Amino acid sequence: MTRREWTYDVLVVGGGHAGCEAALASARMGCRTALITLSLDKIALMPCNPAIGGVGKGQLTREIDALGGEQGRNTDRAFIQIKMLNTSKGPAVRALRAQADKRLYEDWMKVVLSRTPGLDLVQGEVAKLIVSRETIKGLRLADGRVLSARAVILATGTFLRGKIVIGDKSYAAGRVGELPAQLLSESLRAENLELARFQSATPPRIDGSTIDRERMLLQVGDPGSLSFSHWEVPSPRTQVPCYLTHTTRRTHEVVAKHLHLSPLKSGSVSGKGPRYCPSIDRKLINFPDREQHPVFVEPEGIMTKEMYLQGLTTSLPVFVQEMIIRATPGLERARLVRPGYAVEYDYLPPEQLSLTLETRAVHGLFSAGQLNGTSGYEEAAAQGLIAGINAALQVKEEPPLILRRDQGYIGVLVDDLVTKGVDEPYRMFTSRAEYRLLLRHDNASQRLSSIGHSLGLIGEAQLAKVDEKERQIREYGEMLETSCVKSSPETDELLETLGTARLEESQTAAKVLRRPQVTFDQLLSMLSQHDRERLETVPTEVLEQLLVHARYEGYIRRQLAEIRRHRATETMAIPSDFDYAPLEGLTFEAKDKMGRLRPATLGQASRIPGVSPADISVLLVHVHRAGAGRSRPRRHSGAEITVVEGEPPETC
DSSP: OOGGGGBOSEEEEOOSHHHHHHHHHHHHTTOOEEEEESOGGGTTOOOSOSEEEOTTHHHHHHHHHHHTOSHHHHHHHHEEEEEEEOTTSOGGGOEEEEEEOHHHHHHHHHHHHHTSTTEEEEEOOEEEEEEETTEEEEEEETTSOEEEOSEEEEOOTTOBTOEEEETTEEEEOSBTTBOOBOSHHHHHHHTTOOOEEEEEEEOOEEEGGGSOGGGSEEEOOOSSOOOSOSSOOOOOOOOOOEEEEEOOHHHHHHHHHTGGGSHHHHSSOOSBOOTTSOOHHHHHHHOTTOOOOEEEEEESOSSOOEEEEETOOOOSOHHHHHHHHHTSTTOTTOOEEEOOEEEEEEEOOGGGBOTTSBBSSSBTEEEOGGGGTBOSHHHHHHHHHHHHHHHHHHHTTOOOOOOOTTTOHHHHHHHIIIIIOOSSOBOOOGGGOTTTTTSOGGGHHHHHHHHHHHTTSSOHHHHHHHHHHHHHHHHHHHHHHHOEEOOOHHHHHHHHHTTSOOOSSOEEHHHHHTSTTOOHHHHHHHSOHHHHHHHTTOOHHHHHHHHHHHHSHHHHHHHHHHHHHHHHHHTOBOOTTOOOTTOTTOOHHHHHHHHHHOOSBHHHHHTSTTOOHHHHHHHHHHHHHTTOOTTSOEEETTEEEOOOOOOOOSOO
16 A cells, blocks of 8 residues: 555544544544554444443433434434433433444444545554654554554553453453453553553343243333434334343352452452442442342343343353352343453553543543543543544644533533543443533533534534524423413312412413423413413423423523633633742642643632642632633643633523
8 A cells, every 4th residue: 555545634543432433523524534443343342231321321422412423323223222211300310221232233333434434444453653752643553554643542442451350260352352452551651651450340141042031020111212313213113121130148148159269359350440330249348238239131132142131240250150140030040151251451541631632741642432541332432522523623723622511421521531530430420510400411412513513523404403493492482481371270170189289370381380290281281272282282302391491490590600600710721831839829739730630721620639729719810910811722732722612501
C-alpha cells in the first residue's frame, strides 16, 4: 500500500463499545478514520451481560442517541426483551433496559461500521505510539505497519496486559479466547502516562435446555413500542422471557466451603474490582448475614441455548462453579457451558485527562471506555462518542465539546472521571447527578439534539422531529391551562373515590392533573366534550412530559434556579498556565491538587476532592484579578476549551 493509504485524520484503537462510537462519530464528522482492533470478528462484543440500559445507564444510552451515536439504534435492532424500570417511582429514576441478542448486536454494528463512508477497519495489534514533541503522530503495529494520524483515540477495554484468572489458573488474555495487548502499556509509560490495575469478572453460562423454569419466577418485557432511539421505530417482535431465582443457604455453604480457593483470598488477582457488581464470593464476604441473593437467568440470544447467570459472577475453580449452580433453585440440573472468570488489566487513571478526554501528556491522544477506569457498555459508549467528537473537532481546528453536569449524564460521567478520579471501576447511577430530575430519559433529545445537529451528527429531519415535539408540548400545555374542570356531584364523587379532596371551585385541568391520584384518563372524564376532544389526541411521549411538568413543577423550577445561580462560577474559565503555588489563603492540598489536575473552570475546581469552599472563594478572587472569565477561552494542549453555553432546558 502507498504511504497515503495509511494516512488518516483519526485512529481509533479498540473495537468495543467505546471504539465503535468514537470511530463512527469521527467519520460522520468528515474525518478519514481507521478503527484498529485485535480481531475484526469480535467488534461490539458483549463479553458480560448481553443487555443495555438500566438506572443511570439507560439515560446515557438515550443521550448517546440524542447526540447522534449508534448504541441506542443498535440495541433497538437487536433486543429480545425490553422494559421500563422503576415505573412506580419518580420520573428521575425511570430508565429503559433491554436484553439483546449478543450475536445480532455485533452483526448489526459491523454492518453500520462497514457502510460508513470514510471509515476503514484494520486488524492488528498496536505496539507503539509515535510521538514527536509531546504530540501524537501515529501508531506502529506489531506487524510493522505504520499508520499516521493527527489524533488517536485509545479504547482498549480490558486488553492492556490482560490476565484471565479462574481459581488457581491464570494466563494472558484480554478476554477468554482472545489475545491481550502486551506492547502498548510500555509505550504509554514511556510518554509519562501513569497506569494502574483493575479487575472485572463475569458469571458462568449454562445450557438453557437444562434449567427448571417452573421453579423460577417469570420475568417478561413490557408490551407496546418502547425504544432507546428517538429516530427509528423498532420492528415488532416476540419478546423472550427471563427468569429470577435466588441463592439459598445451601448455595452459600458451597461458596463458604471453597472460599479459600477464590482468587480474592489467594491474591492471584491484585486489581480492585467493581463494588456494585460483586462476585458471589465477595457477596458472602461483605454480607455474611444475607440469607439469599437474586440470580437473573437471561438468554444470550434467540439462536443459542446459552443463558447468563446475572448474580453468580465468580472466578472460583470450575468444579466449584458447577456446585454453586446446582445448589441454586431451578438450576439443579443445569449444564455449565462456559465458566465464569476474572480479568485483570491496565487502566489509565483519568485525572490525567482533560474534560475533552484528551491526555494532558500527549497532544492529540484521547482515551475512552474501560481504559479510563469505568465499567459498563453504556459508560464506554458515552466516552467513545465524546472522544470521537473532540478528536474530530481538534483535527478540524474547531472548539471542543464539553457538556456541563446540568446538560446530561454524559457531562456528569466525564466530569466525575476527570475531576474526582476513580479508586474502583466507575458505574453510573442516578444518584451521581445532582440535577437528575432535569436529566430524564424522556427529554434527552430536547437537551442534546441541537448540539448533535451542530456537529453534523443529527440531520435536519431529526431536528425537525424534536422541534415538533417541543411545539406539541407547548400547545397541549396551553390547553391544560385553559381547560376547566367544574365542580359537580359527579366530579366530586370521583375525586373522593380516588382519595383526594373535592373541588371548592372550578380549577384548570393543569391544576387538577397535579394531584398524584388523578390519571390523565380520569381527568378527561371530568372535562367538557370540547376540552376532552382537544386533549385526547395528545401523543404518548408528549403526555409523559406534560405529566412530569404538572406534578414536579416546583422541584423543576428550584433546580433551574439553582443552575442559574451557580452558572457564573461554574463556567468561569481558569487560564491553563495559572500558577497556584504563590496564592495566599489556599491550603497546601488545594494548591497541589489543582496544580496537578489543572481544572478548566471554577466549577470543576470546586468538585476536586480536598478543595474546600473556602479555597474556591480565594481562587475566585485571584481568577478575577487575572482577568479570567467566561468570555476568555482556556487553552490546553493547543485547543480552546469552551463549555457548551445555553440555558438549562425549560421544557422538562
